[in-house]
Amino acid sequence: MNEQLRSGIEQVLLFDFGRTIKSADTRMLYSAISKAAAALSYKNAEEKPAGKKACYLSAEFLVGRLIYSNLFNLGFLSDTEEILAANGHSLSDFEEIEDDALGNGGLGRLAACFLDSAATHGIALGGYGIRYKYGLFKQKFENGFQKEYADDWQAFGDPWSVRREELSVKVRFGDQTVLAVPYDMPIIGYGGKTVNTLRLWQSEAENSFDFDSFNKNKRSDAVSERIRAEEISATLYPNDETDYGKALRIKQEYFFSSASIQDIVREYTATHGSDFSRFSDLYAVQLNDTHPVVAIPELIRILAEDYDLGFDEAFEIARKTFAYTNHTVMAEALEKWYAGLFVTVLPQIYKYIILIDYKLSTYLRGRGIRGKEAKQYALISENMIHMARLAVFVSHSVNGVAEIHTEILKNDALKEWYALYPDKFNNKTNGITPRRWLALANPALSSYITEKIGDGWITDLEKLKQLEGIISAPSEINRFIEIKNHNKQRLCDYIEKMEGIKLGSNFIFDIQIKRLHEYKRQLMNAFSILYIYFGIKDGTIKNFNPTAFIFGAKAAPGYYRAKGIIKFINEIGNLINSDKDTKELMKVVFVSNYNVTYAEYLTPAADISEQISTAGTEASGTGNMKFMVNGAVTLGTLDGANVEIAEQAGEENNYIFGARVEDIGRIADSYNPVEIYENNPLIKRVVDTLTDGTFSDEGTGMFEELKASLLKGASWHKPDNYYILLDLIPYCEARLRANRDYSDRTAFARKCCANFINSGKFSSDRTIRQYAEEIWGLTSGTDEGN
Numbered sequence: 001m002n003e004q005l006r007s008g009i010e011q012v013l014l015f016d017f018g019r020t021i022k023s024a025d026t027r028m029l030y031s032a033i034s035k036a037a038a039a040l041s042y043k044n045a046e047e048k049p050a051g052k053k054a055c056y057l058s059a060e061f062l063v064g065r066l067i068y069s070n071l072f073n074l075g076f077l078s079d080t081e082e083i084l085a086a087n088g089h090s091l092s093d094f095e096e097i098e099d100d101a102l103g104n105g106g107l108g109r110l111a112a113c114f115l116d117s118a119a120t121h122g123i124a125l126g127g128y129g130i131r132y133k134y135g136l137f138k139q140k141f142e143n144g145f146q147k148e149y150a151d152d153w154q155a156f157g158d159p160w161s162v163r164r165e166e167l168s169v170k171v172r173f174g175d176q177t178v179l180a181v182p183y184d185m186p187i188i189g190y191g192g193k194t195v196n197t198l199r200l201w202q203s204e205a206e207n208s209f210d211f212d213s214f215n216k217n218k219r220s221d222a223v224s225e226r227i228r229a230e231e232i233s234a235t236l237y238p239n240d241e242t243d244y245g246k247a248l249r250i251k252q253e254y255f256f257s258s259a260s261i262q263d264i265v266r267e268y269t270a271t272h273g274s275d276f277s278r279f280s281d282l283y284a285v286q287l288n289d290t291h292p293v294v295a296i297p298e299l300i301r302i303l304a305e306d307y308d309l310g311f312d313e314a315f316e317i318a319r320k321t322f323a324y325t326n327h328t329v330m331a332e333a334l335e336k337w338y339a340g341l342f343v344t345v346l347p348q349i350y351k352y353i354i355l356i357d358y359k360l361s362t363y364l365r366g367r368g369i370r371g372k373e374a375k376q377y378a379l380i381s382e383n384m385i386h387m388a389r390l391a392v393f394v395s396h397s398v399n400g401v402a403e404i405h406t407e408i409l410k411n412d413a414l415k416e417w418y419a420l421y422p423d424k425f426n427n428k429t430n431g432i433t434p435r436r437w438l439a440l441a442n443p444a445l446s447s448y449i450t451e452k453i454g455d456g457w458i459t460d461l462e463k464l465k466q467l468e469g470i471i472s473a474p475s476e477i478n479r480f481i482e483i484k485n486h487n488k489q490r491l492c493d494y495i496e497k498m499e500g501i502k503l504g505s506n507f508i509f510d511i512q513i514k515r516l517h518e519y520k521r522q523l524m525n526a527f528s529i530l531y532i533y534f535g536i537k538d539g540t541i542k543n544f545n546p547t548a549f550i551f552g553a554k555a556a557p558g559y560y561r562a563k564g565i566i567k568f569i570n571e572i573g574n575l576i577n578s579d580k581d582t583k584e585l586m587k588v589v590f591v592s593n594y595n596v597t598y599a600e601y602l603t604p605a606a607d608i609s610e611q612i613s614t615a616g617t618e619a620s621g622t623g624n625m626k627f628m629v630n631g632a633v634t635l636g637t638l639d640g641a642n643v644e645i646a647e648q649a650g651e652e653n654n655y656i657f658g659a660r661v662e663d664i665g666r667i668a669d670s671y672n673p674v675e676i677y678e679n680n681p682l683i684k685r686v687v688d689t690l691t692d693g694t695f696s697d698e699g700t701g702m703f704e705e706l707k708a709s710l711l712k713g714a715s716w717h718k719p720d721n722y723y724i725l726l727d728l729i730p731y732c733e734a735r736l737r738a739n740r741d742y743s744d745r746t747a748f749a750r751k752c753c754a755n756f757i758n759s760g761k762f763s764s765d766r767t768i769r770q771y772a773e774e775i776w777g778l779t780s781g782t783d784e785g786n
């Protein structure tokens with residue numbers, strides 16, 4: 001028994017709750033185990049080597065549930081289970097603990113995977129973000145419609161974090177000053193040698209209670225400062241569109257960017273005083289998309305105003321310190337702010353943006369770029385501030401997140417900048433942490449792997465290649481099939497518990513899980529299901545292998561069309577799941593409240609991973625990697641990291657279909673979806689279900705609008721701007737091909753195995769090392785995980 005851990009847990013229980021391990025409830029145990037384990041992690045970690053440190057500034061950290069992953073990385077899982085079991089409890093009791101959902105999707109989850117990888121490999125990387133009171137909303141379905149509820153992730157406390165009141169800083173806006181109070185969360189590397197920190201800032205009032213107003217009997221004035229301050233870190237913005245609560249969003253961005261930069265400068269000056277000549281030798285700051293880009297003028301402002309550096313000197317330090325990662329080419333997500341609004345919220349920062357803009361125009365003139373050509377670079381243009389341009393200009397590195405995405409940045413989205421600064425641009429293909437996404441999420445497959453090749457793969461995923469010769473034997477393939485079936489059953493049980501829906505583990509599991517967005521084409525998936533359904537009913541599709549079509553996705557609350565797509569898929573489910581002709585062959589399930597925990601059940605159970613975005617739209621995707629690592633085939637377009645997945649696993653082991661980036665570029669101007677719709681009766685039939693009475697949208701007009709988006713377009717886009725009708729038939733054909741191939745279960749399992757065996761590239765350990773070496777100029781403290 002781990003006595004240190006046991007006595008730690010006992011002490012916390014006694015001090016905090018006056019209980020013993022036996023008499024404590026789940027919430028108390030969760031708190032005590034977390035606190036005791038966190039304390040031990042701090043105590044046992046190795047001293048940090050002196051040297052350069054990288055800081056990852058991100059508006060989102062989607063860490064998920066922490067208790068299992070932290071105990072796993074500390075090597076405490078079985079110790080804890082033993083302690084609990086001896087007192088009549090179980091580790092599985094903690095499955096009711098909520099996720100920490102401080103992120104929307106891939107960008108936030110990537111940040112969490114990076115922190116895990118850096119700590120595992122002894123890389124000095126600190127995270128900086130916002131401690132939202134409410135994370136991403138909880139989703140329920142009412143009559144097939146999405147309904148949102150507040151996510152009270154701290155309901156069971158936040159026992160992993162420590163409030164560091166003494167490190168609070170002030171953040172100033174045009175009309176308000178607030179206190180940023182840091183909460184530190186330990187980021188425990190696998191093996192427990194390195195513990196890094198995720199520092200999340202909470203916004204509080206300087207004076208939470210105004211006695212003067214209170215005494216004058218103005219009760220609401222007495223607390224209004226507090227309400228206005230706390231609003232800043234109250235909620236995560238689930239919006240892809242940037243047109244809501246703009247001023248508050250600017251405040252949020254500046255709030256955590258300023259607090260983080262102040263923190264870094266405070267740490268630096270503590271040893272170096274006001275000599276900033278070594279600043280960029282000791283700190284690298286990575287900007288996770290444009291959300292923290294206001295950190296650039298903030299650093300320049302602090303150096304100029306608080307430490308009397310000249311503007312040019314401050315600028316050069318900033319340029320050497322910052323690096324920028326782009327995560328999307330969607331125009332609507334490249335942040336632009338109205339200058340008029342920005343200046344009222346952040347007058348002191350606006351001034352520096354003008355100075356930077358002036359420096360840019362001088363530089364452009366020097367390179368012979370003027371007039372119209374110069375305008376496309378302007379940081380402030382037509383009264384808008386372009387945050388991505390600011391990031392590219394005042395940084396030394398700009399990276400995309402998959403090879404094809406970086407090429408699109410260079411040749412299209414940021415091509416004029418690439419012409420100016422070709423050396424700044426580089427690629428860092430995303431990755432996922434093998435600890436959470438394989439070792440923890442898929443115990444059956446991971447113990448099989450360890451049995452065959454030892455556990456070195458946990459910190460060096462390329463080792464999975466050693467299974468190549470081993471797993472080809474028929475008996476081994478059968479074991480893989482057993483493991484897959486086991487994971488399917490586990491998912492069936494979970495879905496039954498969460499949704500009250502029964503699925504059979506003998507079905508093919510075909511899964512699409514990701515944010516709901518038109519470019520990700522969940523609607524195309526829905527049409528394809530109807531195409532198959534009608535084909536089976538008509539008798540044109542025969543010998544179809546039973547398939548469960550599973551969706552998980554949240555739609556941004558203001559994204560009307562995305563919500564229409566959810567309702568449509570739920571309607572399809574109602575029809576198909578109750579049709580006795582197809583009941584044994586098809587099931588359609590939209591799981592509710594898709595989150596990290598759900599993904600941990602879904603990815604190990606999948607046979608088919610749906611990655612069907614329009615070519616050129618998905619920057620990378622990371623869900624695609626989670627499926628691959630767990631042995632599913634990809635049914636996908638040549639978009640984002642799918643390209644590299646097919647390259648690594650072999651195109652013959654995946655199902656690649658549809659238009660490529662070049663194809664779309666070529667046809668874009670002449671594309672006519674109405675012609676496709678009119679000329680193909682099968683396509684017409686599935687699209688018409690939106691309006692022919694097959695389904696009801698309860699009079700909301702949502703389905704009509706969806707159909708119009710495909711055939712008529714809208715004021716802001718052409719008809720079918722994500723080419724659903726173009727790719728629909730090739731998609732259905734690839735899907736049916738995969739379904740036929742599954743009839744030979746062994747041959748299909750071989751494809752699945754080729755995928756997970758060759759997934760080594762997609763470990764975030766590889767990605768973070770590349771950031772450390774190629775962008776930050778860091779070397780890892782320890783090269784091995786343990």
Ligand code: 26W
Pocket residue numbers: 104105106107108110239240241242327328333401430618619620621622640
């Ligand atoms: C307006 C603010 C805003 C806009 C978009 C906030 C958040 C978002 C998205 C949720 C950003 C996002 O998650 N992007 C995804 O980043 C992943 C990590 O690089 C990529 O794998 C995905 O392709 C990309 O969509």
